[in-house]
Amino acid sequence: MGKGFTFQERQKVIEIDGDFFKIDLLMFHRKLRCMIAIELKKGKFKAADKGQIELYLRWLEKHEMQPGENPPIGIVLCSEKSDERVELLQLEKSGIRVSQFITELPPKEIFQKRLHDAIERAREKETSQKLLD
CATH class of the missing domain: 3.40.1350.10 (Trna Endonuclease; Chain: A, domain 1)
Incomplete structure (x- = not known):
């Protein structure tokens, strides 16, 4: 969480x-x-x-x-x-x-894309937070 x-x-x-x-x-x-x-x-x-x-x-x-x-x-x-x-x-x-x-894992390709997108969003959020600090 x-x-x-x-x-x-x-x-x-x-x-x-x-x-x-x-x-x-x-x-x-x-x-x-x-x-x-x-x-x-x-x-x-x-x-x-x-x-x-x-x-x-x-x-x-x-x-x-x-x-x-x-x-x-x-x-x-x-x-x-x-x-x-x-x-x-x-x-x-x-x-x-x-x-x-999600109640079951999606196909590997979709899972990898979602994971990649989530990591990118987290990096963008971290970068914008550093700019605010």
């Missing part, structure tokens, strides 16, 4: 109006100073997933956030991409991010 993430809880149970819900993973990011709720979904991202994670974020903000912390962030990891839905729902404005996770 990267530097700064600390594990807080798995399957965190929360109660809202007498109903119980479970946040798949609850993390804390030390540098960002905020909780991160992570939801794991099979299949494509659905509009209902936005409402679910927003509900969790507002609950965390109301019941768990400590003084000096920033508002929580939500991450929805899906097994299939749904870029247009994510774009149309304007999730960035809600502090929610969606990403795809």
Whole structure:
């Protein structure tokens, strides 16, 4: 996951109006100073997933956030991409991010290309960060 993430809880149970819900993973990011709720979904991202994670974020903000912390962030990891839905729902404005996770390795050529692209993005990010410092 990267530097700064600390594990807080798995399957965190929360109660809202007498109903119980479970946040798949609850993390804390030390540098960002905020909780991160992570939801794991099979299949494509659905509009209902936005409402679910927003509900969790507002609950965390109301019941768990400590003084000096920033508002929580939500991450929805899906097994299939749904870029247009994510774009149309304007999730960035809600502090929610969606990403795809893979459930099986792709063919070697595709895997190598994705790995190469990820390394290049990381290098570009590192270079731009050095310019800012």
